[in-house]
Every structure is written in structure tokens, then in C-alpha cells.
Amino acid sequence: MNKTKQKILSKALALYNRDGVSNVSIRQLAKDVGIAHSNLIYHYPTHEDIVLGLHDLMLREALELNTGLVQNDSPLKSLYETTKTGFSVVYEFRFFFKELQYICKAFSKVKEVLRQVEKVRYVMYKKVIGDMIASDLIRSEEFDGEFDDLIVRIKIYSDHWLESSSIYDDLSKEEKINKYSYLLLQHIYPYLTDKGKDEFKRIQITTTKPH
Amino acid sequence: MNKTKQKILSKALALYNRDGVSNVSIRQLAKDVGIAHSNLIYHYPTHEDIVLGLHDLMLREALELNTGLVQNDSPLKSLYETTKTGFSVVYEFRFFFKELQYICKAFSKVKEVLRQVEKVRYVMYKKVIGDMIASDLIRSEEFDGEFDDLIVRIKIYSDHWLESSSIYDDLSKEEKINKYSYLLLQHIYPYLTDKGKDEFKRIQITTTKPH
Numbered sequence: 001m002n003k004t005k006q007k008i009l010s011k012a013l014a015l016y017n018r019d020g021v022s023n024v025s026i027r028q029l030a031k032d033v034g035i036a037h038s039n040l041i042y043h044y045p046t047h048e049d050i051v052l053g054l055h056d057l058m059l060r061e062a063l064e065l066n067t068g069l070v071q072n073d074s075p076l077k078s079l080y081e082t083t084k085t086g087f088s089v090v091y092e093f094r095f096f097f098k099e100l101q102y103i104c105k106a107f108s109k110v111k112e113v114l115r116q117v118e119k120v121r122y123v124m125y126k127k128v129i130g131d132m133i134a135s136d137l138i139r140s141e142e143f144d145g146e147f148d149d150l151i152v153r154i155k156i157y158s159d160h161w162l163e164s165s166s167i168y169d170d171l172s173k174e175e176k177i178n179k180y181s182y183l184l185l186q187h188i189y190p191y192l193t194d195k196g197k198d199e200f201k202r203i204q205i206t207t208t209k210p211h
Numbered sequence: 212m213n214k215t216k217q218k219i220l221s222k223a224l225a226l227y228n229r230d231g232v233s234n235v236s237i238r239q240l241a242k243d244v245g246i247a248h249s250n251l252i253y254h255y256p257t258h259e260d261i262v263l264g265l266h267d268l269m270l271r272e273a274l275e276l277n278t279g280l281v282q283n284d285s286p287l288k289s290l291y292e293t294t295k296t297g298f299s300v301v302y303e304f305r306f307f308f309k310e311l312q313y314i315c316k317a318f319s320k321v322k323e324v325l326r327q328v329e330k331v332r333y334v335m336y337k338k339v340i341g342d343m344i345a346s347d348l349i350r351s352e353e354f355d356g357e358f359d360d361l362i363v364r365i366k367i368y369s370d371h372w373l374e375s376s377s378i379y380d381d382l383s384k385e386e387k388i389n390k391y392s393y394l395l396l397q398h399i400y401p402y403l404t405d406k407g408k409d410e411f412k413r414i415q416i417t418t419t420k421p422h
Contacts, residue, residue, distance in 0.1 A: 164371070
């Protein structure tokens with residue numbers, strides 16, 4: 001990505017996070033980046049293009065951070081670390097999650113991308129759960145589709161914890177990320193085998209839990 | 212509530228659901244209700260007052276519908292029926308859940324009411340879970356705060372399933388309510404005792420499960 005595009009996305013992210021997508025004009029953005037309006041729309045003709053660019057950046061960043069994580073021998077610990085990393089990225093791109101409904105309504109391409117990404121996320125969780133079953137950390141399904149249902153619940157949770165937190169919590173960024181990463185693991189906890197629960201205790205995933 | 216107020220809230224609900232709160236003007240609302248602008252603002256000076264009125268109506272409606280439910284001897288079945296009723300009301304007042312973030316930001320009194328209602332919801336779930344533990348349908352806590360964590364997850368889920376559904380699903384109203392009521396019960400399922408699981412099978416809570 002060239003430097004101008006980088007600067008545009010970086011400034012757009014700051015403005016979107018501060019004011020909300022619908023309250024930022026292309027003209028204001030150009031002014032804040034310090035480039036001509038015509039130059040900005042050459043790179044990104046519309047807000048939809050910018051939001052798509054930011055969404056792409058968000059995915060790359062999450063992927064990069066996760067690739068950089070130190071490997072460890074506990075799948076539960078790995079899931080926790082991956083979640084914390086992912087939720088930090090969610091926080092960084094928070095306009096996206098706070099305005100998900102508006103964004104999906106206003107920008108149909110973004111909605112389409114989200115629906116594609118959901119499929120990737122599904123496969124990822126399916127693998128994580130499958131691996132944990134294979135390692136006897138999670139019990140097997142008690143009925144058909146039980147873990148597909150769990151993945152849907154995790155999706156709703158992951159997309160919306162930030163929004164919920166902004167209504168009900170008075171927490172710092174760090175506290176939010178810790179609290180909600182811990183609660184994501186709580187989705188998995190009741191499916192753990194005795195071995196899985198021992199593992200869960202061993203890796204000492206805790207939260208200060210200020211609800 | 213007098214008839215004019217009723218008419219205003221009913222029309223406001225239809226317009227909010229169709230166009231979104233921020234796209235409806237007080238003037239347009241007065242016109243659609245068929246009363247003078249001055250008459251409307253005599254009853255509801257601002258959108259915040261209307262949204263508060265609708266939120267109050269929503270709670271009353273949920274309460275009334277639940278009171279009218281036929282009592283049955285299964286706490287699990289009761290929770291399921293209560294959830295379906297509650298989620299039908301969520302669907303009826305869907306503008307509220309689709310624009311939760313905007314509404315809480317724009318109308319601080321609504322946010323305050325939500326934070327109060329959350330406390331009531333917490334007590335309600337705490338009682339439901341406590342009763343099920345007493346009836347040996349749910350196991351006891353394996354660590355301190357386990358069910359408080361569950362209630363937080365249920366809150367996020369209940370507030371946001373509709374929003375998520377509007378992004379990822381292509382379902383009818385009935386299908387949505389069935390699917391997401393079923394998934395709410397899935398939050399409880401892994402904590403059920405063997406007796407609870409037998410009960411769950413017996414009452415045959417199913418979904419057509421079109422994910």
C-alpha cells in the first residue's frame with residue numbers, strides 16, 4: 001500500500017472512531033490528511049471504499065499479530081492469547097463494531113465481505129474445537145450441530161461485546177479486553193472435559209472481573 | 212396512557228422501524244399521526260421522550276405477554292417460552308436493538324434506564340438459575356462468579372441477536388425468533404445435569420436451524 005493510502009486510512013480510522021462514519025465528510029478527511037480533495041477521491045472514491053480498506057487492514061493486522069504470537073503447547077492458552085490479540089484489534093477499529101448495523105446498511109459491499117469472513121471464522125473455530133476434542137480437552141457433541149450453535153453464539157458475542165461494554169461498563173481499554181477475552185473462554189469452559197478443566201486451571205486465565 | 216399518546220407511540224414505532232430514529236423528524240411524525248406539531252411536542256417534547264415512552268411500552272408488553280403465558284411444570288420449558296415471547300417483543304421494537312449504540316449515545320436518559328433494567332434482568336436470571344440448581348436441573352458453580360459470567364453473556368446475546376441476524380441471516384420473522392430462542396437455551400444447556408438434559412429432551416425444544 002502506498003504512503004498516501006496509508007495516511008488516508010490512518011486518519012480516517014481516527015476520525016471514524018472519534019466522530020462516527022456518518023459524521024465525517026470526505027472533504028474534512030482530505031483536509032486533515034493534508035491532500036487535495038481530488039487526490040483523496042482518486043485513491044478512495046467513497047466512504048465505502050475507505051471502510052473496505054480499513055476492514056482489510058483490520059484483518060491483516062489481526063493475522064499478523066497472531067502469527068507473531070509465541071507458540072505454546074496449550075490449545076486453551078493459544079485460544080485465549082489469540083482472542084486477546086483479536087479483541088485488541090476490535091478495540092483499535094472500534095467504529096466498525098459500534099456502527100456495524102449502519103455500516104452494513106449503508107455499504108452493501110462491506111456486508112458481503114463480512115458474510116465471507118464469517119465463513120472463514122467458522123472454519124477456524126471448527127478446527128480449534130475439533131483439535132481440542134482430538135486432544136480430549138473438549139467432550140464430543142451430545143447432539144448434531146451442538147458446536148455449530150456454539151460458534152454462532154461466539155460470533156454474536158465477538159461482534160458485539162464492545163458495543164455492550166460501551167453501554168454497561170465503566171472500564172479502561174485493558175480491563176475491557178481482559179474481561180471480554182475471559183468471557184469468550186467461558187463460552188468454551190462448560191464443554192471442557194476433566195482434563196480440559198485441569199488445563200484451564202493450570203494456565204490461570206483470570207479476569208479482575210469488574211462487571 | 213391517553214389515546215393521543217398511544218397513537219404517537221404507535222406511529223413513531225412504525226417510522227423508527229422503517230427509517231431509523233435519526234431519519235424521522237418530529238414534524239413528519241406529527242403529520243403522519245394527523246395532529247399539530249405543537250400538540251405532538253406538548254406530549255413528547257423530543258425524540259428522547261418518545262424513545263423512553265417506547266422503551267417503557269416494550270417492557271410493559273413483555274411483562275404482560277409473559278404473565279399471560281400458560282404456567283407449565285418445566286422450568287426449562289418456561290424459560291424457552293419466556294424467551295420466545297421476549298424475542299418477539301424485541302422484533303416488534305427492532306429499531307431499538309438495531310440502533311442501540313446510536314440511541315445510547317444520543318439519549319443519555321435511555322442509557323440510564325437500560326443500565327437500571329440490566330439490574331432487574333440480572334436478578335431475574337439469577338433466580339431462574341438458582342431455581343434450576345435447587346431442582347437439580349443445573350449443576351452448581353464450579354468457580355466463583357461462573358453464573359454471573361453466564362448472565363453477562365446472555366445479556367450481550369439477547370441485546371444483539373437481532374442485529375447479527377440482520378447481517379448474516381436470510382430468515383423470516385418466525386424463523387429468527389425460533390432460531391435465536393433456541394440458541395439462548397443453548398447458553399444453559401452445557402450446565403444442565405443429567406436430569407436437566409433428560410428434561411431438555413423431553414420438552415423437545417427444537418429449531419429448524421437454518422444457520
